[in-house]
Each structure stands twice: as structure tokens, then as C-alpha cells.
Amino acid sequence: MVIIRSAVQRIFKGQGALGAPPGRSREGPGGEPSGVSPGGPGEGHTGESCADPTPGRRPPPTVSGHRAGAAGGLSWESARRVAASAAGPLPVAEVPLRLAYGHRLARPLHALVPVPGADVAAMDGYAVAGDPPWRVVGLVLAGGAVFGAALVPGTAVEIATGAPVPEGAEAVLPYEAAVRVISPAAGRAKVVSGVIEPGRHIRRRGEDCPQGAVVLTAGSVVTPAVLGLAAGLGHDTLPVRARPVVSVLVTGDEVVTRGLPGPGRVRDAIGPMLPGLVEWAGGRAEEPLWLPDGASALAAALSGVSGTDGGPPGEVVVVCGASSKGPADHLREVLAGLGAEILVDGVAVRPGHPQLLARLPDGRLAVGLPGNPYAALVAALTLLVPALRALSGEPEIPGESAALVVPTGSDTPAATAASHGPDVPVVTVAPEVTAAPAGSVRPHATDTRMVAVRRCAQGVTPVGHDRPGSLWGAALADALAVVPPGWEGGPVELVALPAQRG
């Protein structure tokens, strides 16, 4: 990645996709008023606003038509749009083939040479001219000397697959179809005969791919086959979009990184989740740096001039935890101290509302993910993935909607209301689904709710197990359903999850 990283480094020396892109305001994304409003029946905590403007900063401008949720912050849709427009694509880097795998082509791929480069034999045998029998007048091997003269009718050259056929050759007679002619007329000369249609077993110059042909469009993913194709067409390097590099800071005194968590400890579930998510969105995540609670450690890590692997700092830094209002949650205070520009401060989505997006003074984007792991996944899909797709020039994932089918039976409205309290609206839509694990849908009065769902015959159905602290539901899910505030049934938007293999 040497070339890519140096291209990336150049970004920080002046231009760069992360500064305000042309036509994009650095004045903030626009968004709903971030007022405080009473919390709904949330995730077992208060609904205090997460979107109070950072002291000394003006609140983001209002986006009409997108109200703030119970805990304040932008609507989920607006937050995604802000993230998607917070950066433009990184510059194009010309990288050696061996480093291009997995990137997207920044320009169309042309054939620099025709394939094959000449009229060549497609079989081992004899290149023949005219009618049989043929007197063999030479031997041509692939990579060997070219047969200089034109073949005259009644002659042939012994030829290897891939070797250029001499001028005048009309077909290649495979060894298997050749008959040695022994006759007084042949004398000591090698003479062969056989039956072959004109043109057989000769691959014509440019027949597979003519010179100059556009074989792939810009945006194509560089797969193993693309690398082989590009090499065959004469390329040593490929123009690719640099992939954004994401450094990861995981905060929390209670967080441990291996083994069984002891009393009061919790295993880091976000660090292991991020690399695949980042790669799926077109970026590359560095090894996380685990930080204790405390403003100074966070400030030092965020203002560091190198990435967590000691290299350049990358384009995006993700901070896990410290996003809320507790005594150990210093992210907002640290960002304010560093002079960061807050682009999104809280999102009206459950779970995940304390998430945030900011631009650091050096141009990097900072994404704050809540500590609760499912909330962190929701936040990453809301802010991190769209920002990375924009930086890497990845096309937006096409929107999809589906009927959200809520199972009945054990998860009847009565049962669900009993577990959540009588005032919680529960929407149950027939017909019942029995093949998938049961889950319920509890639309929020003012916030979008992200529900882990699995595909079923009728659409999608909740898998359950998607409380903020649990990734169990997401691990079972095919997608997250975007359940709008006050949803009363009907199709819902789906947010894709990195595809499962098989």
C-alpha cells in the first residue's frame, strides 16, 4: 500500500477529500434543532438530550421536514445524508497490480495490446498451407524464432500452441489428426497429411480482445480475474481509488480484549466487529488502540499525528464508548477542546442515539460510536459506512424495502406489552411466521428504530435479541429494518449488513 498511503499522506498536506469538498459547506451539515425533549420508553435509561450544542459552538442549522427525536439529534435519514456528504472520494492512486486487489478501478480499463497479439496456433501440430500432403519445412515454438518466410501451398511448419503461425498458413492440423506420409516421393523429407477445415485451430490477432477495447468500466472491483486480465492486456499498474484508513480507539476501563471478562469487566465486542464493516464499506481499519477512561488519554490519541499503527493518521478515527453523558464520557468535551467541528451530535435512532460525527482540525472525520455493541453497529451503519463509501468512491447500496412481518404466538401483542409495559405500542402483522426466531417490533414515538431482521417468504421478520448491548440479533440477521417513528405497519427500508458467505 506504499503508493496509496503516500497518496493519502499528500491529502493531509494540503488538498484532500476531507477538507470541505468543493460545493460542500464546512459550516456543518444542516440538521434538525437539537432541543431537549422528554425521552420515550427508550432502552432502559433516561431520554436526556444527546444533542446539546457543544459549548461555544452554534447549533447546526435546521433541516426542514426532519424533526428531532425524543433524545434530540438529527433524524436518522438526515444523519446518513450528512455523513455521506462529509467527504469526497480520495484521489486516484496508480498502484502495482499486486497492491490493487480489492480496490475499485478509478478509470476504465483498456486493452493496451490485442489478445492474442498475433495469429497463433491453438493446438500443437502443423500449420499448413494449401492441400495435403504437406512437406514440413520448419519448427516454430512459442517464444522462439518467428518463421520468417511465407508458407507456400503444400508446405507446413511444425508448431507449438501459442506460437505465431507463418504467413500463408491456413489451419493448424493437430498431431492427433496428422498422418505421416511415407513414399518414394517424400524421400527423406517429413511429409504429413490429414483432413482439416480452413481456419481451424488458429486464434486470430485481437480475436479475444481487440487493442483499445474498453474491457471494464470505472468502479469495477479489482478481483483476481481482473488482475490477470489487466496483466494480459499489458498493464503493470492500475488506477484505483485509495481506500480510506480508519483508526480505532476503544475506550473504557471495564473493557478487556481477551479471555473471560471478570467481575465488572466486559469483552471488547466493537473492536473485532469494525474491520469487516470498514472493509465492506471500502476502507481499511487499523488495529484498535484501547484507552482507559479519561479525557487526557482520549485527547492525546485523537490529536496524535500518527495512526494507531504508527503510520499516517488515516482519514477517519472511530471512538468507541465515551459518547454519552456519564462521568467517564469525555468525547464531546475532548472534541470541543481540540476545536473539532461537530457535524452530527446525536441521532434520533434507537439504539445508537448518542452517536456523533465531527471534523477534526486536520481534516480527519471522527465518528463516535456508543459503547453498547448493537448501538455501535447501528451508529456505524448510520455515520461510518456512508462516510467511508463517500471517501472510497463506493456506490451507494441501492435502497430496498420489504414487508415487515411480525410473528404471532409467543410474541403476541399481549405478551409483548406485558414485557414492555402496557403503554408501549406493539404492531403485529399477520400472517404469522414460524420458521424464524421470534422477535417483536416496538416502534418508537419519535425516533427511528433499527430492528434486526431475517428474510422470509413474505418479506422480513424480526429475529429478536437486538437489545442495545447484544449483537446476537445482528449476528442472526440479514439486514436491519428501519422502522420509522410511530410505524403502524407497511413496508420498511432495509439497511444491508455485510453479506454472509454461503
Ligand SMILES: Nc1nc2c(c(=O)[nH]1)N[C@H]1C(S)=C(S)[C@@H](COP(=O)(O)OP(=O)(O)OC[C@H]3O[C@@H](n4cnc5c(N)ncnc54)[C@H](O)[C@@H]3O)O[C@H]1N2
Ligand atoms: N444519562 C444518560 N445516560 C445514558 C444515555 C443518555 O442519553 N443519558 N444514553 C445511553 C445510551 S443509549 C448508550 S448507548 C450509552 C452510551 O454510552 P457510551 O458511549 O458513553 O459508552 P459507555 O458508557 O462506555 O458504555 C455503555 C455500555 O457499553 C459497554 N461497552 C463499552 N464499550 C464496549 C465495548 N468496546 N465492547 C462491549 N461493550 C462495551 C459498557 O460496559 C456499558 O455497559 O449510554 C447510555 N447512558
Ligand code: MOO
Ligand atoms: O442504548 Mo443506546 O440507544 O445507543 O444503546
